[in-house]
Amino acid sequence: MGVVISFEEEQAKAETALVRLQALVADDMIxxxxxxxxxxxxxxxxxxxxxxxxxxxxxxRLRPMLTLASSLMCGYQGDRHAELAACVEFIHSATLLHDDVVDESDLRRGLETANAVWGNKSSVLVGDFLFSRSFELMVADGSLEVLAILSNASSVIAEGEVMQLTTANDMDTTEDSYMQVIIAKTAALFAAACEIGAVIAEESTKSGKPGPEQRALRSYGKNLGIVFQLIDDVLDFSAEQEKLGKSVGDDFREGKVTLPIVLAFRRGDAGERDFWRRTIEELDQKEGDLARAIGLMHKYDALTDTIERARHYGAIAKDALAIFPEDEYRKALTDIVDFCINRAY
Amino acid sequence: MGVVISFEEEQAKAETALVRLQALVADDMIxxxxxxxxxxxxxxxxxxxxxxxxxxxxxxRLRPMLTLASSLMCGYQGDRHAELAACVEFIHSATLLHDDVVDESDLRRGLETANAVWGNKSSVLVGDFLFSRSFELMVADGSLEVLAILSNASSVIAEGEVMQLTTANDMDTTEDSYMQVIIAKTAALFAAACEIGAVIAEESTKSGKPGPEQRALRSYGKNLGIVFQLIDDVLDFSAEQEKLGKSVGDDFREGKVTLPIVLAFRRGDAGERDFWRRTIEELDQKEGDLARAIGLMHKYDALTDTIERARHYGAIAKDALAIFPEDEYRKALTDIVDFCINRAY
Incomplete structure (x- = not known):
């Protein structure tokens, strides 16, 4: 029982961190x-x-909040951060629209996906629109450095998504190649969202020179993004997720080889590996297979160890913030790492 | 027979115009x-x-050639035109990849489409990659004006594609709304491709000020793009097209309401309009329907009048070039208008 209470406490603390960040940037989020x-x-x-x-x-709206909080932590005063945070959310939204087409998803956050309502064609094209619109906004902002960071992030994301497609249904995927995929498809945008906060703060000073803040925030964002994706992949197998009315086992059904599956496969015996090859590589899935998959994950601590990995990257993210003064922004950004680790599982 | 010969002569002249433009920019195209x-x-x-x-x-490679020839006609000397021409081709390629997914096409230029070979998912994601990569290239070039022109063109294209999707299968589409779609989905990139040629030439001079060349080339490109799309829509019903081994009637089968269909429908009697509503709106198509559609187009001069409309926009394109000195570039760009009107039909 003790464990359960402390786990629920962790979750409550996590929620508090999110609420605190939201409060801190509430005016700008408007x-x-x-x-x-x-x-x-x-x-x-x-x-x-x-x-x-x-x-x-x-x-x-985690990504735009990161841009806001990062810029404010760097002492930025002005309005560019809100415009650029909107760009970040547009890029993210475009990615989601295309992701849902690629994954053939019908549900996102418990609601019907756009492709389920309006069809794949519309989702592809409106995704393109949001993406182009985001670049128009950035160009209007006028910083070539911000443009370089976000256009690079965009092509890295697309590269990551293609990489994910080519590693899907492949049980020989290593933890390293899984990490390569998530660093590209998820962490790149988190890194960029934070980095541009530092860039606009630098650009608003007289010297305009890049300082250590930029690299620190890039590192923070990248590692936070890794945490976010690792936990996302855990949540797909989580009973808590089911309680929240969200679907469980989407990755499993699609044959997406996430870290919990990589670990359970590698730690399993020959018979268990056959199970993974049948369900993930051949996508030959029967009733009870998802339950067995989750059972194997528990048997081999695949979920808890994925969370352990997340803690490792979370610690790097927190340490990256050490160069900043100990103010409310740094505290909020530090605590949001714990939120990402402890959220809703 | 006289008519046939003169028509073949037109076509030969058209080919010569393309070859001449290709020769003029051959080194830069490398x-x-x-x-x-x-x-x-x-x-x-x-x-x-x-x-x-x-x-x-x-x-x-018409679009990148337009960027090259436009910049050279404006006296540009340097290497930026080749880099930016590549950006234009990347944007175009990304659009084609997504188009083929949206249109569910299996063939393009007589070859299997990428989505037919690698699947829709890959085409969506690689399209995103090319699109992002194109922005990275533009950012490396460093002109905010070029970025503004091309990012705006990109979102106008996406808007046009969505518009096309919402007017598909709608026989009440007017010529005006058809024109709105093609100006957005096709002419916008032609306009941008030409305009940036003038911009980099201006930026390389001392004053750096926008001159009348920029607006002239934008107008030229827009009208040339309209010509190009009108003829593309004619070619989809052309017997010549079939001789070249390309498929005929793709637009018809998809229920895409192009100008030849708009004209044939509006000029038809009640029974013929029922035919168009059945085949295009309800997509209830039987053997012989495509032949009947082409028959109705001939009966009402829908194809020849679409070509007449193209000549109208072609004339505007040519007049837009009048402010430029009469050199080989202006001649090539003028003749390419006729190429676009007379190509392969």
Missing amino acids: KVNQTILHKMHSPVALIPQLAGHLIASGGK | KVNQTILHKMHSPVALIPQLAGHLIASGGK
Whole structure:
């Protein structure tokens, strides 16, 4: 029982960290949301309809909050951070629209996906629109350095997604190649979202020179992104997830080789490995297979050890913040690492 | 017979215009192709494979040639034109990859499409990669004006594609709304490709101020793009097309309402309109329907009048070039208008 209570306490603390970050950037997030609504407008009605469905569907808006908090921690005063945070959310939204097409998903955050409602074609094209619109916004902001960071992040993300596609259904995937995929497809945008906060703060000073803050925030963001994805992959097999009305086992059904599967496979015996090859490589899945998969993960501590790995990267993220003054922003960004580790599992 | 000969002469003249433009920019196109090959490289092997399949599949490379010729006509001397021409081709290629997914096409230029070979998922993601990579290249070039023009063109293209999706299968589409779609989905990139040629020439002069060349080339490119798309839509119903081993009637089968269909529908009687509603709106198509559609187009001069419309926009394109000195570049760009009107039909 003791363990259960401490686990629930962790989760409550995690929620508090998120709420605290939200409160800290609440005024600026109003501007971000206004920019998003304003810039996703188009005379072609389907565009704001579809984009609005996704954007209103209640994501945590973690990435734009990171841009805001990062810039404020670096002493930035101005309005660029809100515009650029909106760009980050647009890139993320475009990625989600295309992801759902690629994954053939019907549900996201418990709601029907845009592709389920409007079809794949619309999702592909509105994704392209959001992506282009995000670049228009960045160009209007006018910083070539910010443009370089976010355009690079975008192509790294696409590279990561293609890499994921080519490693899907392959049980010989190593932890290293899994890490390569998630660093590209997820951590790159977290890194960029934080880094640009430092860049605009630097650009607003007289010298305009890049300082250690930029590299520190890039490192923080990258490692936080890794944490986020590792836990996302754990949550897909989590009973807690089911309690929240979210679907469980999506990755398993698609044959996506995430770290919990990599670990359970490698630690398993010959018969268990056959099970993984049948279900993941051949996608030959029967009733009870998901339960057996989760059972094997528990048998070999695949989920708890994935969380352990997440703690490792979380510690790196926190240490990256050490050069900043101990203010409310640094505290919020530090605590958000724990939120990402302890969220809803 | 006289008519047939003069028509074949027109076509031969058209081909000559293309060959002349190709010769004029041949050296620079080598640099463009090198940049394309170099920049589509990725450690994720599927990316250069898939992108290479598309890029090597023998497009005319009209858009990058327009950037080169436009810049040279404005007196540009340097290497930026080749890099930016590659960006234009990347954006175009990304659009084609996503188009083929949206249109569910199996063939492009007589070859299997990338989505037919590698699947829709890969095409969506590699399209995203090419698109992002194109922005990275532009950022490395460093002109915010060029970035503004091309990022705007990209979101206008996406808007146009969504618009096309929402007007598909709708026989009440007017010529005006058809024009709105093609100006966005096709002419915007032609306009941008030409305009940036003027921009880099201006930026390389001392004053750096925008001159009348920029607007002239934008207008030229836009109208040329309209010509190009109008003729593309005619070619989809052309017997010549069939002789070249290309498929005929793709737009018809998809229920895409192009100008030949708009004209044939509006000029038809009640029974013929029922035919169009059944085949295009309900997509209820039987053997012989395509032949009947083409028959109705001939009955009402829908194809020849679409070509007449193209001549109208072609004339505007040519007049837009009047401010330039009468050199070989202006001649090549003028003649390429006729090429676009007379090509392979």
